[in-house]
Amino acid sequence: MTxxxxxxxxxxAIGIPALxxxxxxxxxxxxxxxLLLTAFYLSLSIKIIIEYDRGLLFQLGKYxxxxxxxxxxxxxxxxxxxxxxLRIQVADVPPQEIISRDNVPLNINAxxxxxxxxxxxxxxxxxxxxxxxxxxxxxxxxxxxxxxxMDEILIDRDKINAELKLxxxxxxxxxxxxxxxxxxKDVELPQNLKRAMARQAEAERERRARVILAMGxxxxxxxxxxxxxxxxxxxxxxxxxxxxxxxxxxxxxNSTILFPFPIDLAEFIKRASDxxxx
Numbered sequence: 001m002t003x004x005x006x007x008x009x010x011x012x013a014i015g016i017p018a019l020x021x022x023x024x025x026x027x028x029x030x031x032x033x034x035l036l037l038t039a040f041y042l043s044l045s046i047k048i049i050i051e052y053d054r055g056l057l058f059q060l061g062k063y064x065x066x067x068x069x070x071x072x073x074x075x076x077x078x079x080x081x082x083x084x085x086l087r088i089q090v091a092d093v094p095p096q097e098i099i100s101r102d103n104v105p106l107n108i109n110a111x112x113x114x115x116x117x118x119x120x121x122x123x124x125x126x127x128x129x130x131x132x133x134x135x136x137x138x139x140x141x142x143x144x145x146x147x148x149x150m151d152e153i154l155i156d157r158d159k160i161n162a163e164l165k166l167x168x169x170x171x172x173x174x175x176x177x178x179x180x181x182x183x184x185k186d187v188e189l190p191q192n193l194k195r196a197m198a199r200q201a202e203a204e205r206e207r208r209a210r211v212i213l214a215m216g217x218x219x220x221x222x223x224x225x226x227x228x229x230x231x232x233x234x235x236x237x238x239x240x241x242x243x244x245x246x247x248x249x250x251x252x253x254n255s256t257i258l259f260p261f262p263i264d265l266a267e268f269i270k271r272a273s274d275x276x277x278x
Contacts (some may be wrong), residue, residue: 044076054119055081066119084119088180091134095188098142104150107188112137112168113181121176129175136171137182140164150189157184 048071049055055067059079067081074081095109114133116122122129144164145153153160161182169179 045074047072047074047081049081049083052087053083053085055083056119056123057081063120063124082123084116084122086116086119088113088115089130091130091137093134093138093141095186096138096142098145100145100150100153101147102149105190106145106150106153107186108141108145108153108184109186110137110141110164110182110184112164112179112183114172114177114179116176117178118176121174126175129172129177132175133168133172133177133179137164137168140167140171153184153187160184 047055047067049067049069051069053069055072057064057067057074057079058081064079072081091112091114093110093112095107098106098108100106112133116129126132141164144160144167148156148160161184164182164184165179168182172179
């Protein structure tokens with residue numbers, strides 16, 4: 001509540017009715033005039049400021065101070081206020097084509113979150129702090145993205161976001177603006193580059209599949225070699241393996257006929273043939 005506002009209220013409620021009485025009108029007319037003038041004055045002078053806003057008071061165009069939230073009374077036509085919100089505001093930067101350092105055209109859009117930290121600075125030092133913040137965010141994004149390669153933009157987004165926030169915050173500090181966060185929303189690649197990256201990813205998956213298959217074959221060959229050595233050291237294990245294979249075959253419905261051949265007989269025939277040839 002300003003001093004001029006209180007003085008204006010006193011004049012409208014007391015001074016003008018007193019003049020009415022002086023000029024010969026009765027007190028009833030003076031009361032009616034006082035009520036009408038007071039109501040009209042209050043309708044023009046009462047200003048309610050919400051909790052998340054601040055009001056900058058100007059007296060005859062000169063900055064006079066900040067009005068806090070709640071009920072405020074000003075003098076119309078002499079005093080006026082400019083409201084400034086302290087809530088987080090959003091600067092949505094639309095998609096724009098930017099050339100990266102490795103000459104790849106990218107369509108990038110971003111969003112910047114900021115708030116007014118010093119209301120008097122935001123109003124007195126810049127004509128439109130919202131438009132100014134939006135423009136500085138847009139130009140900074142173009143400058144920062146142009147210094148990075150495509151792979152860095154796609155992988156190191158957190159690093160780029162932090163760099164953008166630092167630069168924009170320093171640029172808007174003189175306007176009383178605090179930048180709280182900057183995020184790259186979307187990075188759109190050219191269609192031919194998307195297809196090339198898809199082919200590259202497919203080739204990489206194929207390479208990994210072949211490597212895994214080769215490693216599996218190597219491990220299998222090592223295990224088979226170990227199994228062969230174990231069977232050579234213990235000939236009886238070969239018969240056990242034969243019986244196990246016969247059991248697996250007989251479990252299925254088929255017409256396979258097996259003729260078991262003793263391995264010992266084969267060894268006897270082999271030794272006999274060696275003696276005859278010698």
